[in-house]
Amino acid sequence: MRKLYRKLELIRNPLTSVRKNVNSQSGRVLSDRKWIIPFFASLLVSITLFLSAIFGLFNTPNGGDQLPFDIISFARTEDSSGYFVESDLKKSFNTSGHASMEAPRLAYLISGTKGDSHRMMRTLQAVYHPRNQYVLHLDLEAPPRERLELTNMVKVDPTFREVENVRVMAQSNLVTYKGPTMIACTLQAIAILLKESLDWDWFLNLSASDYPLVTQDDLLHVFSNLSRNLNFIEHTQIAGWKLNSRAKPIIVDPGLYLSKKSDIAWTTQRRSLPTSFKLYTGSAWVALTRTFVEYCIWGWDNLPRTILMYYTNFVSSPEGYFHTVICNTDEFRSTAISHDLHYIAWDTPPKQHPISLSMKDFDKMVKSNAPFARKFHKNDPVLDKIDKELLGRTGRFAAGAWCIGSSEGGADPCSVRGNDSVFAPGPGAKRLQELLKILMSEDSRKKQCS
Numbered sequence: 001m002r003k004l005y006r007k008l009e010l011i012r013n014p015l016t017s018v019r020k021n022v023n024s025q026s027g028r029v030l031s032d033r034k035w036i037i038p039f040f041a042s043l044l045v046s047i048t049l050f051l052s053a054i055f056g057l058f059n060t061p062n063g064g065d066q067l068p069f070d071i072i073s074f075a076r077t078e079d080s081s082g083y084f085v086e087s088d089l090k091k092s093f094n095t096s097g098h099a100s101m102e103a104p105r106l107a108y109l110i111s112g113t114k115g116d117s118h119r120m121m122r123t124l125q126a127v128y129h130p131r132n133q134y135v136l137h138l139d140l141e142a143p144p145r146e147r148l149e150l151t152n153m154v155k156v157d158p159t160f161r162e163v164e165n166v167r168v169m170a171q172s173n174l175v176t177y178k179g180p181t182m183i184a185c186t187l188q189a190i191a192i193l194l195k196e197s198l199d200w201d202w203f204l205n206l207s208a209s210d211y212p213l214v215t216q217d218d219l220l221h222v223f224s225n226l227s228r229n230l231n232f233i234e235h236t237q238i239a240g241w242k243l244n245s246r247a248k249p250i251i252v253d254p255g256l257y258l259s260k261k262s263d264i265a266w267t268t269q270r271r272s273l274p275t276s277f278k279l280y281t282g283s284a285w286v287a288l289t290r291t292f293v294e295y296c297i298w299g300w301d302n303l304p305r306t307i308l309m310y311y312t313n314f315v316s317s318p319e320g321y322f323h324t325v326i327c328n329t330d331e332f333r334s335t336a337i338s339h340d341l342h343y344i345a346w347d348t349p350p351k352q353h354p355i356s357l358s359m360k361d362f363d364k365m366v367k368s369n370a371p372f373a374r375k376f377h378k379n380d381p382v383l384d385k386i387d388k389e390l391l392g393r394t395g396r397f398a399a400g401a402w403c404i405g406s407s408e409g410g411a412d413p414c415s416v417r418g419n420d421s422v423f424a425p426g427p428g429a430k431r432l433q434e435l436l437k438i439l440m441s442e443d444s445r446k447k448q449c450s
């Protein structure tokens with residue numbers, strides 16, 4: 001008994017002073033055998049303290065985590081639905097996933113920098129369709145004169161003026177290559193598109209050096225048959241040695257707080273790897289469903305916001321933000337199709353930037369079955385070949401069944417607008433369907449978010 005008592009005393013160092021008093025007292029009364037009561041009393045106190053210490057020891061470090069964890073697991077049980085606001089919000093996942101009979105609509109962001117306004121305009125015209133929505137963003141490096149010029153080009157186009165589906169972002173952002181300001185800009189464009197137009201199904205982002213390889217009729221026709229909850233986002237998990245080199249460095253994007261563009265800064269400190277979510281990386285070119293971007297923008301679940309803040313100091317955040325959010329959310333994981341819908345060629349071994357495509361790449365581009373390709377030099381001759389052979393673009397826009405005017409004497413058939421839910425799919429639709437067949441196969445779906 002006394003041995004155990006000593007042991008207890010040794011273990012609970014901080015309480016020795018209290019127990020010393022108890023101890024000396026019990027020693028004094030030992031002779032007249034009245035020690036029994038105080039001894040058991042102190043033993044009881046010690047055991048209570050001991051147990052509570054052990055209980056505390058195993059609980060305190062996790063205490064912070066355990067509380068929200070309990071709430072989450074509770075919220076996920078069936079009977080709790082209705083008590084928590086989250087269960088109501090989760091129902092909203094279902095509302096826009098409905099198999100609408102109407103043909104889909106796409107929302108495009110086309111972004112560029114200084115000197116890109118004419119290329120942006122060309123890309124815009126090549127992907128234009130009256131069903132779709134377009135936002136153009138010319139970053140802060142471009143002089144105000146160029147932004148004005150771009151706005152004017154949009155304003156004077158009679159079709160854009162009539163349909164009112166092309167917008168130039170008046171507020172232009174300082175965008176740092178590989179920095180979080182790029183993500184901020186993309187999120188802002190999505191927010192504008194969500195606010196301005198109630199019905200579109202997919203968000204796609206293009207740059208001035210991107211170009212389509214199929215007509216919008218091809219794309220819309222093939223997407224009509226597609227489940228409206230599929231996200232095209234090329235992704236892989238960051239694992240092994242790559243984790244240390246990708247996730248530990250901390251960067252600061254001066255574009256967040258300086259008014260002049262400068263490169264990202266690297267800190268000497270490194271941070272530990274995240275344990276509450278897994279990291280994914282992939283292509284910065286994405287086609288995301290409206291449901292998924294609503295989840296990211298509105299942020300009623302905290303994960304998209306937490307990950308956004310985490311990615312503030314992550315190098316190349318545009319290649320990881322949406323990827324990490326989608327693969328860490330149960331409701332969306334199975335909707336991630338690992339392809340960016342682009343043909344992009346790299347050197348072997350890959351350099352920082354992809355190869356600029358030219359005439360010699362034409363066949364490879366077509367064979368890839370991808371609906372878009374990048375990157376192209378301004379007015380590269382291969383773009384004319386794409387216009388002529390793949391897009392049937394003779395006037396302003398690529399060919400489409402909505403253009404019902406006469407093309408006699410070089411007139412623009414798109415100056416007369418027909419029914420925009422009628423499509424005239426061509427060979428591009430067949431190619432795209434081939435690609436989708438592969439992407440939808442069991443084999444590809446098995447690799448989702450792994």
Ligand SMILES: *[C@@H]1O[C@H](CO)[C@@H](O)[C@H](O)[C@H]1NC(C)=O
Nearest residue numbers: 087089090091092093094095
């Ligand atoms: C969403 O719809 C599916 C089937 O249509 C249903 O099983 C599921 O419970 C729904 N989810 C929510 C959160 O309502």
Ligand SMILES: *[C@@H]1O[C@H](CO)[C@@H](O)[C@H](O)[C@H]1NC(C)=O
Nearest residue numbers: 111182186205206207284318
């Ligand atoms: C969107 O497109 C631009 C092209 O300007 C690209 O650089 C960016 O990283 C893309 N992705 C995201 C998630 O912003």
Ligand SMILES: *[C@@H]1O[C@H](CO)[C@@H](O)[C@H](O)[C@H]1NC(C)=O
Nearest residue numbers: 221222223224225226429433
């Ligand atoms: C859509 O799916 C139906 C049935 O699976 C098929 O008959 C039709 O050809 C498809 N249309 C397109 C455009 O893929």
Ligand SMILES: *[C@@H]1O[C@H](CO)[C@@H](O)[C@H](O)[C@H]1NC(C)=O
Nearest residue numbers: 102103418419420421422423
């Ligand atoms: C446009 O075409 C669709 C599909 O063929 C048809 O359902 C719709 O009624 C047409 N709209 C008009 C205004 O003709």
